[in-house]
Amino acid sequence: MEASATTFFSCSLRSSATDRGRSLCFPQLKSSSKHLFSPSGRVSFSRPRNVLAVSADHHEPDGAKPMFTTIPGSDLPYHVKTSSKITVVGVGNVGMACAQTCVTEGLVDELALVDIQADKLRGEMLDLQHAAAFLPRVNIMADSDYAVSEGSDICIVTAGARQREGESRLSLLGRNLSLFKSIIPQLVRYSPDTILLIVSNPVDILTYLSWKISGFPPNRVIGTGTNLDSSRLRFLIADKFDVNAHNVHGYMVGEHGDSSVPLWSTLTIANMPVLSICDKDGVKYSRESLQELHKMVVGGAYEVIKLKGYTSWAIGYSTASLVKSLLRDQRRIHPVSVLAKGFYGIDKDVYLSLPSQLGRAGVLGVASVQMIEEERRKLHESSETIWDIQNQLQI
Numbered sequence: 001m002e003a004s005a006t007t008f009f010s011c012s013l014r015s016s017a018t019d020r021g022r023s024l025c026f027p028q029l030k031s032s033s034k035h036l037f038s039p040s041g042r043v044s045f046s047r048p049r050n051v052l053a054v055s056a057d058h059h060e061p062d063g064a065k066p067m068f069t070t071i072p073g074s075d076l077p078y079h080v081k082t083s084s085k086i087t088v089v090g091v092g093n094v095g096m097a098c099a100q101t102c103v104t105e106g107l108v109d110e111l112a113l114v115d116i117q118a119d120k121l122r123g124e125m126l127d128l129q130h131a132a133a134f135l136p137r138v139n140i141m142a143d144s145d146y147a148v149s150e151g152s153d154i155c156i157v158t159a160g161a162r163q164r165e166g167e168s169r170l171s172l173l174g175r176n177l178s179l180f181k182s183i184i185p186q187l188v189r190y191s192p193d194t195i196l197l198i199v200s201n202p203v204d205i206l207t208y209l210s211w212k213i214s215g216f217p218p219n220r221v222i223g224t225g226t227n228l229d230s231s232r233l234r235f236l237i238a239d240k241f242d243v244n245a246h247n248v249h250g251y252m253v254g255e256h257g258d259s260s261v262p263l264w265s266t267l268t269i270a271n272m273p274v275l276s277i278c279d280k281d282g283v284k285y286s287r288e289s290l291q292e293l294h295k296m297v298v299g300g301a302y303e304v305i306k307l308k309g310y311t312s313w314a315i316g317y318s319t320a321s322l323v324k325s326l327l328r329d330q331r332r333i334h335p336v337s338v339l340a341k342g343f344y345g346i347d348k349d350v351y352l353s354l355p356s357q358l359g360r361a362g363v364l365g366v367a368s369v370q371m372i373e374e375e376r377r378k379l380h381e382s383s384e385t386i387w388d389i390q391n392q393l394q395i
């Protein structure tokens with residue numbers, strides 16, 4: 001039967017691992033999708049795509065008008081691949097902040113959510129879907145089976161335990177290590193060309209682990225790193241000097257954590273080096289007070305966790321900003337966790353944050369920013385800290 005002469009309803013049907021995600025044509029409208037609970041306890045939520053289209057020469061027997069009519073002579077494909085798909089693994093506070101920000105900013109056409117908590121997963125999916133009238137159009141799906149992530153351009157991993165009050169990021173490692181050994185191979189299986197964007201802590205070591213497990217080239221395995229720390233620093237400087245944070249330029253590098261390194265020597269406000277502003281008479285801040293700001297940056301996450309139990313909004317925006325640079329090939333420079341060997345004299349296989357150019361292929365390059373001797377030394381100390389822990393774990 002000719003498609004153009006047929007009333008057809010295109011539904012997004014995900015009935016098995018093989019046809020999952022494809023739109024199929026049916027001669028009649030399928031009833032609304034079901035939540036599928038397999039004996040294994042796997043939960044699947046699918047949403048029908050209500051594409052109701054008929055050809056111009058089709059007439060309903062009762063004279064009812066179709067909702068849409070195809071233009072005669074059209075050669076519509078049954079399924080047009082939408083341009084961008086991301087998967088978020090872990091629908092906790094951080095995962096949903098990342099998902100929500102990416103959706104709100106219109107960065108994504110398809111969003112897949114994965115978690116092991118079936119009820120929470122379905123609840124988060126529905127809650128976000130119910131905002132459809134206020135959001136850019138996006139197909140949101142959720143499943144505890146990683147097949148739902150198939151064909152993702154970017155996979156964001158936020159799954160795992162989060163810090164308890166006062167707990168360092170590194171002490172989280174033991175708890176999150178084994179999770180990653182099960183998560184990463186599944187993502188690779190369904191999206192062999194994806195970019196892995198790791199958020200879970202300790203982010204540098206888990207990004208290194210993801211690189212090792214995935215077998216991906218290092219440009220396609222990135223950790224959010226100090227992108228957030230740098231924003232915290234820029235916010236604090238902007239606040240103190242009463243300027244817009246967009247006009248504060250500078251990076252924190254190294255570990256996303258206690259040994260991070262602020263690059264004071266190249267930190268500028270509208271091209272004015274902050275250190276030279278501070279050296280002038282009548283200045284508001286001394287070098288010491290800038291170092292105090294660094295402590296505030298490092299302690300920032302701990303303070304938020306103490307006050308509200310977790311951090312979410314800032315890491316959500318930070319991650320969405322990275323997604324934007326990657327998906328839209330923005331070629332912006334972000335301080336993110338990358339394979340650092342060979343840069344700034346680092347000679348070990350460690351992931352840590354360096355100012356890096358991001359585009360559609362992932363990390364396009366690492367910027368050669370100026371560093372004074374003290375900053376280089378601290379960066380090396382930071383890399384040694386990470387290396388020591390990696391060695392203890394023998395990964």
Ligand SMILES: NC(=O)c1ccc[n+]([C@@H]2O[C@H](COP(=O)([O-])OP(=O)(O)OC[C@H]3O[C@@H](n4cnc5c(N)ncnc54)[C@H](O)[C@@H]3O)[C@@H](O)[C@H]2O)c1
Nearest residue numbers: 090091092093094115116159160161162199200201310315
């Ligand atoms: N890199 C950063 O800048 C940054 C900032 C904030 C938080 N984080 C980290 O993000 C992570 C998540 O934090 P959160 O506050 O969202 O925690 P959360 O406890 O709210 O959420 C974690 C989610 O992971 C899920 N999960 C656990 N095991 C899983 C598995 N095997 N597969 C799929 N999902 C699984 C849980 O069910 C839960 O929904 C933590 O490691 C935290 O330290 C990183």
